Amino acid sequence: MSYLKGFLVTFRQIFQRRVTTPYPKIKREKPERLHGRHVLGRYEDGMEKCIGCELCSGVCPADCIYVRGADNPTDNPISPGERYGFVYEINYLRCIHCDLCVEACPTGAITESKMFEFSFTNRNDAIYTREELLVDEETGKPKQLPWEDWRDGEDLLTSGWLRATSPSGDATYEGQIAWSGDLGYGVRKSEIGQSVTESREQEEDQ
Amino acid sequence: MMIIAADPLLSSEIGFSVIAIMLLKVVIAFALLMVSVMLVIWFERKIVADMHNRVGPSLAGPWGILQTLADGIKLFFKEDLLPERADRIVFRLAPYLSLVPAFLSFAIVPIGGDFTNGGDGTVSIFGHRTLLQVADPPVGILLFLALSSIAVYGVMLAGWSSGSKYPLLGSVRASAQMISYEAALGLSMATVFLSSGTLSTSGIVAGQATWNWNLVATGVIPFVIFVIAGTAELNRPPFDLVEAEQELVGGFHTEYSSIRFALFFLAEFMNMITMSAIAVTLFLGGPNGPILIKQISWVWPILWFFLKVMAFLFTFVWLRATLPRLRYDQLMDLGWKLLIPASLGWFLLIAALNIGEDRGWSTFLVVPIGLLVLSFVALLLNGAIKKAKDSNLNAADLSEISEGSDQ
Numbered sequence: 001m002s003y004l005k006g007f008l009v010t011f012r013q014i015f016q017r018r019v020t021t022p023y024p025k026i027k028r029e030k031p032e033r034l035h036g037r038h039v040l041g042r043y044e045d046g047m048e049k050c051i052g053c054e055l056c057s058g059v060c061p062a063d064c065i066y067v068r069g070a071d072n073p074t075d076n077p078i079s080p081g082e083r084y085g086f087v088y089e090i091n092y093l094r095c096i097h098c099d100l101c102v103e104a105c106p107t108g109a110i111t112e113s114k115m116f117e118f119s120f121t122n123r124n125d126a127i128y129t130r131e132e133l134l135v136d137e138e139t140g141k142p143k144q145l146p147w148e149d150w151r152d153g154e155d156l157l158t159s160g161w162l163r164a165t166s167p168s169g170d171a172t173y174e175g176q177i178a179w180s181g182d183l184g185y186g187v188r189k190s191e192i193g194q195s196v197t198e199s200r201e202q203e204e205d206q
Numbered sequence: 207m208m209i210i211a212a213d214p215l216l217s218s219e220i221g222f223s224v225i226a227i228m229l230l231k232v233v234i235a236f237a238l239l240m241v242s243v244m245l246v247i248w249f250e251r252k253i254v255a256d257m258h259n260r261v262g263p264s265l266a267g268p269w270g271i272l273q274t275l276a277d278g279i280k281l282f283f284k285e286d287l288l289p290e291r292a293d294r295i296v297f298r299l300a301p302y303l304s305l306v307p308a309f310l311s312f313a314i315v316p317i318g319g320d321f322t323n324g325g326d327g328t329v330s331i332f333g334h335r336t337l338l339q340v341a342d343p344p345v346g347i348l349l350f351l352a353l354s355s356i357a358v359y360g361v362m363l364a365g366w367s368s369g370s371k372y373p374l375l376g377s378v379r380a381s382a383q384m385i386s387y388e389a390a391l392g393l394s395m396a397t398v399f400l401s402s403g404t405l406s407t408s409g410i411v412a413g414q415a416t417w418n419w420n421l422v423a424t425g426v427i428p429f430v431i432f433v434i435a436g437t438a439e440l441n442r443p444p445f446d447l448v449e450a451e452q453e454l455v456g457g458f459h460t461e462y463s464s465i466r467f468a469l470f471f472l473a474e475f476m477n478m479i480t481m482s483a484i485a486v487t488l489f490l491g492g493p494n495g496p497i498l499i500k501q502i503s504w505v506w507p508i509l510w511f512f513l514k515v516m517a518f519l520f521t522f523v524w525l526r527a528t529l530p531r532l533r534y535d536q537l538m539d540l541g542w543k544l545l546i547p548a549s550l551g552w553f554l555l556i557a558a559l560n561i562g563e564d565r566g567w568s569t570f571l572v573v574p575i576g577l578l579v580l581s582f583v584a585l586l587l588n589g590a591i592k593k594a595k596d597s598n599l600n601a602a603d604l605s606e607i608s609e610g611s612d613q
Contacts, residue, residue, distance in 0.1 A: 010528045014256040022264070
């Protein structure tokens, strides 16, 4: 009769709680460092972080970033460095959200927001320009384009990033979540990372 | 006078009003089936979702009840593909070959009418007395068997005419499965004919009017066999080898698209409803049940019928959510080596009991002797199957050895 037990199992499920979230209406909270649409950050004084070095473009495995740097105008500099990102375009038809550009960036200018629901209806909209990627000059929050589905909280904490590899051969940075100081938020302290070595060290300390 | 139909509507003079009533009945049955198919698909999806802890269709209409309609409209406007290597005429014909029998077999099911207290199950419409079923031919339930055999052609020709290998494999499986389970289905039905003494569906229902349902009168076993064989006949899980997605893509309807695909789906679910209705008619007393409020007495039989069919539909969905699919040889083993002998044996036992009653033999003697003979036959059959298996194994061994020596 154990054969009939299976029927009881399925029958009981009818009265169980549903785990489904009715997705477009209600969204579950996203992980804090989800790889979503990029933003170009600004410093606290409103200056752009991007210095037009094209490292992000060079590291991009999908070849989706196009950057051209230009010398800063001496009377009204756009970035604190010598040069600034004159043209900055990301093609989201190609981007795979791997975050390598974020890791490559020497100034922490490019980071990713938590918003991935952007469904453009033509190819021109798929190419985000510098103006669209830059955070707002007043609030430091990402610009919200008409075809993007932003929810509360998704435009916050956009400047966090994680080193998956160790830059300059310095292993201490590995797995550390760094925050670049940004407009409206200032500089946050680095968080303890998620890599295996970090957590092992912690365990050994305890 | 030869009786063409037991329906009192046709025994009087056939005038305009009689034809109008017939047409009305046909239209109502058609509309009823179409709407109930729509609701059954929604019902199945909802219940299966419940059993999977999901939500199921929820956006189209309240509780997603219009989901099937939306799917139908979508399918209707899809491109209708015709494979290059398909047999054009047969390919186009096949969906209708499975749809039309599905429609027709519902015609013989009485969906209402009061059969209690010697009532003949007729209702009065516009001064004419008529049964609440489209047709009541004297061959009754045999028509259902004939039509379900024709439905096999729909499936078989669909696969054959597609000019593609997976549909062909699917349809070969389907026809083999449907033919072998039809034997068990027919034999379990034959037990009902024995106990009720008529083939006409209204007659069978009338015979069960006083709570003496055939379920008990035939001893439960034919009912169980009927449900199992019926599930296999419908190609429902766990017997859905015909459209085993993991093995055969979509089975016989792989190459079908658009409205023709929808027709197959329609036929499938219509068959499910009809099979439930036939099971209710044969074993569970059809629309028979207590009439609780006398003023609206015509409502109750329809309500009971509806509830009984619902129970069956729920069971079919439950089976789907619970049981894994059978392997093909398991399916054939179950059909030929268990269900057909069991239903045949039970049929003989009931026949012996009936004859015993007629001749005045003691029931207490007939039953044990019958069971004894049956178990002896079962032993013999079991032995034969075992022997066949052993010799198959030996043959396999021998061929292996001979292959080895060739190398």
